[in-house]
Amino acid sequence: MARTDERFRTAFNDCLTLIAQHKVGDSLVAETALAERLKVSRTIVRAVLTALCDGGIVRWQGRSKTILRLPVKEDRLPLRGDYVPRDMLERRFLEWVLRFDVPAGTPLNVAKLAKEFSVPPHALQEFLSGLSQSGLVARRPRGGWLLLGFTASYAIELSELRVLLELNAVRKLVHLPKTHAIWPELDALEHQHHDLAERIDTDFHDFSRLDGAFHLALNSVVENRFVSQFQKSISLIFHYHYQWDKRMERHRNEAAIAEHLTLISALKAGDEVAAVAAALAHLRTSKATLLGSLRGNELIPPDAITPVE
Known part of the structure; x- marks a missing residue:
């Protein structure tokens, strides 16, 4: 049984x-x-x-x-009514990984983690199987799972993949008809960016949530089942990295708001060259911030930051 x-x-x-x-x-x-x-x-x-x-x-x-x-x-074991849904499991697991409490190479105790995350073991097994495609975990040769972890090399590879996916989305979005649902969504996001910019002195912590919504909106115009497998992980990781390094947090978030608004302006103008340039500039900054955060957590050497091509 x-x-x-x-x-x-x-x-x-x-x-x-x-x-x-x-x-x-x-x-x-x-x-x-x-x-x-x-x-x-x-x-x-x-x-x-x-x-x-x-x-x-x-x-x-x-x-x-x-x-x-x-x-x-x-x-005590959670009963069926106590189980969290899959999207909550995904968020909890990634939060757990991104706190850096558990080093890369740690074997995962499925029974213990299932209890911690309030899910049945078989659901956690299925989740880990899907997550293995993103490279955060891997099956052990003799059964069980191994946490590969969020390492410096993983961050660099993830940033490179993000550039490919997001530039593809930007090039597609800029040519979409004005009747497409993305345009009113961009209008709303533009308003939210201006609103946060006005309250940046007190509410700069709110940027990470707005950043996640903005990048999810950009990538939503690409309907590709393979791309969607990585988007949630990418979004959550780049969402949380804004919270890792508190140094100059207000300044970084204010600068990122300006970069987002520049990209939105180019997209609404239908200027593909300007939109790609704005996206690249923002992705370059975001990658440097991510790697700088890892360096602050002593997970990356000082000279590991490389430019985004």
Whole structure:
């Protein structure tokens, strides 16, 4: 029986409640009696006991079931109603990676992470399988997953891919008919940029969210299933990098607003040459900021910043 089964999870949590009423060293009742108290089959009881052993809560040897430690809140398994949706899982996982709390090359404990991110293990397995295409994680030869991490080389390669994708989007967008939905969206974004520029002294932290919305809008004009696989990861990574390095944050965000407005102006004028030049200038600045943030986190040497061609 899969451990993601709701009956198993409910029985496991109920058993934790039962164990909490005892003391370390006490013995649990026989399997049959435990099945009756938990109102499940003996098959589920055995699965629960196995999980308790794996968690170091119970030692199970034959008919002996000894309590080794009392359960804590973190031991409880999330029920189906407690699971987070996939987009929330993606955001939480990338936030976890981008905090740099876990070094590259760390094996991933799927059971532990599933509990931390409030998802069933099979959902996390599927998510990691999809994420492996972006190069942040990889399958281990003998099973399981390895965190490749957000390294300096990854940042450089991601920036190069971003240039290719975004310049392609800019060249396409500038020639779209004025009836296309992107134009009123750009008008709204332009207004939001001017509004934030006026409040930059106090609200400069708001830029990272606006930056993410702006670049997602640009890339939305390209309908390509392969491109879309990378856009969320790219967007989130470049969204969060504005928060890594607090030095000169207000100045950097004010300058980026100006670069966005220059690009919007060129796009609305239908000037492809000016739009590409504005996009390149902004991407060059963004790459330097990203690598500078990594350098500030001691993940990249001082001379690793290279120009965007």
